[in-house]
Amino acid sequence: MFREIMQTLAGDAQADRIVPPSGFTARLTAFTAAAMAFLAVFALALSLATHRLAERWSTSLAQSSTIRISAPLDQREAQTRAVLALLQTTPGVASSRALDPAEQRALLEPWFGPDLPVETLPIPQLVEVVETTEGYDAQGLRLRLAAEAPGAILDDHARWRRPLVRAAGRLHVLGLGALALILCAMAAMITLAAMSALAANRDVMRVLRLIGARDTFIARAFVRRFTIRAAGGALFGTLAGMLAIWALPSVEQAGGFLTGLGFTGAGWLAPLLVPPVAGLTAFWATRLAALRALRSIS
Numbered sequence: 001m002f003r004e005i006m007q008t009l010a011g012d013a014q015a016d017r018i019v020p021p022s023g024f025t026a027r028l029t030a031f032t033a034a035a036m037a038f039l040a041v042f043a044l045a046l047s048l049a050t051h052r053l054a055e056r057w058s059t060s061l062a063q064s065s066t067i068r069i070s071a072p073l074d075q076r077e078a079q080t081r082a083v084l085a086l087l088q089t090t091p092g093v094a095s096s097r098a099l100d101p102a103e104q105r106a107l108l109e110p111w112f113g114p115d116l117p118v119e120t121l122p123i124p125q126l127v128e129v130v131e132t133t134e135g136y137d138a139q140g141l142r143l144r145l146a147a148e149a150p151g152a153i154l155d156d157h158a159r160w161r162r163p164l165v166r167a168a169g170r171l172h173v174l175g176l177g178a179l180a181l182i183l184c185a186m187a188a189m190i191t192l193a194a195m196s197a198l199a200a201n202r203d204v205m206r207v208l209r210l211i212g213a214r215d216t217f218i219a220r221a222f223v224r225r226f227t228i229r230a231a232g233g234a235l236f237g238t239l240a241g242m243l244a245i246w247a248l249p250s251v252e253q254a255g256g257f258l259t260g261l262g263f264t265g266a267g268w269l270a271p272l273l274v275p276p277v278a279g280l281t282a283f284w285a286t287r288l289a290a291l292r293a294l295r296s297i298s
Contacts, residue, residue, distance in 0.1 A: 025197040029190055029226055033233030033278050034240070036186040040179055040278075041241025041271045042261075047175025048270065049261045054168035065138075067127040071151030079149040080125050086148050087129060092136030099126045127152075186230075186278060187285040194226050194286040198293040206297055219290035223283060230282030234275040242271050 067087075071079045080098050087096040099107075104126060138156050145152040198205070205218050245262050263270065 025193045025200075026229060028196075029193045029229040029282075030233035030236075032186060032189040032193070033230040033282070034237035036182050036189075037234035037237030037274045037278055038241040038244075040182045040274050041238055041245065043175050043178040043182060044270055044274070045245050045261050045263060047172050047179065048263065048267055050168045050171035050175060052264075054165050054172065065129045065131065065154065065156040067129060067145070068153045068155060069125040069127065069149065069151050070153065071125075071149070073122070075151070076125050079151055080127065082149045083127055083145065083152050086144055087127070090136055090141060090144070092132050092134050093129060094132045095130045097128055099128060183277065183281055187281045190226060190230055190282045191285045191289050194222060194289040195293065197226075198222060198290060202293070202297065205294065209297065215291065215294045218294060219287060222290045223286045226286040227279050227283045231275050231279030234278030238271050238274045242268070 067083055069076060069079050069083060084096055084098065087093050104123060107126075108123075138154065142154050145154060208218055209215075242263075248262055
């Protein structure tokens with residue numbers, strides 16, 4: 001198959017003359033390939049970004065948990081000390097610390113504003129727990145907390161982690177699905193453009209057959225021209241898409257998920273696969289259309 005593709009792309013100067021070098025089909029093929037490649041870059045960026053997001057959520061939430069101490073004010077400090085002492089002797093706990101009022105205010109600020117009087121409100125004391133790679137026995141820790149500090153409740157983030165990771169995974173699949181749909185739409189549009197060119201040159205192909213031209217000779221001329229057009233347009237669209245991704249604000253400039261939409265490190269090489277894939281798609285789409293049109297010519 002690779003040899004056949006290379007022979008087709010090598011071309012034949014005489015065969016190229018039977019395909020119109022410009023006009024509606026040429027512009028349509030190049031524009032379609034460029035537009036679809038531009039969208040493919042964004043779909044690829046979305047897929048990679050959600051994959052990174054799922055890994056980050058899974059890693060960060062899996063190795064941290066929180067203990068909420070909902071005790072009366074006169075008992076809260078004593079129970080906090082008891083919880084911290086208990087955590088120091090718990091296997092699988094790397095570190096633990098009680099959040100100060102400023103940190104708890106920062107956690108509640110998005111919902112209640114910056115002037116929330118944390119010190120005067122019955123807000124539970126939070127204790128951050130960072131576990132080792134081996135982890136700890138959550139059920140055993142809950143039983144020990146119930147005995148040592150009745151007001152302490154362990155939240156291992158499992159109920160928050162699973163839906164977030166599942167949602168990010170689905171977005172990853174959605175990005176791959178969008179990429180597949182874009183390639184299918186590109187193949188459909190290039191096929192329509194090739195069929196239009198084939199229909200316009202139907203009489204030429206019939207004459208070529210009469211003088212002894214083989215179907216492969218005729219088909220290769222159309223396949224080569226449309227493959228080069230599609231690959232060139234896809235290259236332009238890919239570069240434009242990469243430039244647009246690069247121009248997006250960084251995570252440091254503005255927080256949020258959309259600012260993480262992009263490529264990192266070797267990921268910038270991934271969009272460079274779009275033009276070859278577009279050219280390969282155009283090759284097979286045009287080949288099938290050309291052979292079908294040649295079979296219909298009596």
